[in-house]
Amino acid sequence: xxxxxxxxxxxGNVTAFFTGKDPGANIDxxxxxxxxxxxxxxxxxxxxxxxxxxxxxxxxxIIADAVVTKERGVLIGVRVADCVPVLIYEKERxxxxxxxxxxxxxxxxxxxxxxxMIMERYIVGPKVFYVAIGPSIKGCSYEVDYEVSExxxxxTGEGDYYSCKGEEYFLDxxxxxxxxxxxxxxxxxxxxxxxxxxxxxxDKFYSYRYARGSTGRQAAFIGxxx
Numbered sequence: 293x294x295x296x297x298x299x300x301x302x303x304g305n306v307t308a309f310f311t312g313k314d315p316g317a318n319i320d321x322x323x324x325x326x327x328x329x330x331x332x333x334x335x336x337x338x339x340x341x342x343x344x345x346x347x348x349x350x351x352x353x354i355i356a357d358a359v360v361t362k363e364r365g366v367l368i369g370v371r372v373a374d375c376v377p378v379l380i381y382e383k384e385r386x387x388x389x390x391x392x393x394x395x396x397x398x399x400x401x402x403x404x405x406x407x408x409m410i411m412e413r414y415i416v417g418p419k420v421f422y423v424a425i426g427p428s429i430k431g432c433s434y435e436v437d438y439e440v441s442e443x444x445x446x447x448t449g450e451g452d453y454y455s456c457k458g459e460e461y462f463l464d465x466x467x468x469x470x471x472x473x474x475x476x477x478x479x480x481x482x483x484x485x486x487x488x489x490x491x492x493x494x495d496k497f498y499s500y501r502y503a504r505g506s507t508g509r510q511a512a513f514i515g516x517x518x
Contacts, residue, residue: 295312297426306516307326313508316509333369344357347366358392367514369511370512373507374498377426380424423473429489429490
């Protein structure tokens with residue numbers, strides 16, 4: 293069953309959605325659904341980096357885990373399978389962004405860096421940002437070691453996005469990214485966050501941890517197509 297999730301946070305002529313297993317990250321299917329040429333869909337080469345790229349005229353994929361553009365007619369996105377997909381819309385200048393934030397990206401503050409890049413480059417404040425945090429693995433299922441927990445806590449600060457049960461550490465990466473977004477001054481009412489856990493819903497989503505290895509990918513896309 294085809295599954296598209298449309299966050300209700302975005303306004304105006306913005307097309308933004310998260311996918312489930314079907315259509316996943318199938319670019320041909322996405323192109324047909326949206327009514328766009330395949331060549332106008334851009335996905336970076338993701339390597340769990342903290343690199344944020346600015347997409348202008350070239351559509352040649354490069355290594356990055358966040359993409360920002362002001363171009364119209366292009367759909368940008370990221371692939372995920374437990375990691376956090378985030379879509380950004382800055383309404384004053386019409387800038388859009390897509391971010392892939394696993395634990396490494398969250399510990400590196402990639403979402404914060406993406407928003408700050410837009411703020412600095414286009415001279416805008418945090419209150420004009422709208423952020424959608426899509427389905428990903430949540431604290432109910434994401435057990436990590438002490439080093440991973442500490443790395444994310446160091447980048448994020450205090451909050452209820454982590455817990456410790458004896459020697460077991462649990463992280464809620466979507467909430468950690470929300471905390472990081474709030475720390476920049478983005479209003480809480482401008483942040484949408486999915487309540488679905490990819491690990492707990494393997495019939496709907498790909499989950500690397502549930503599959504214990506190789507699996508498919510779903511995706512997150514945003515574009516100004518109108």
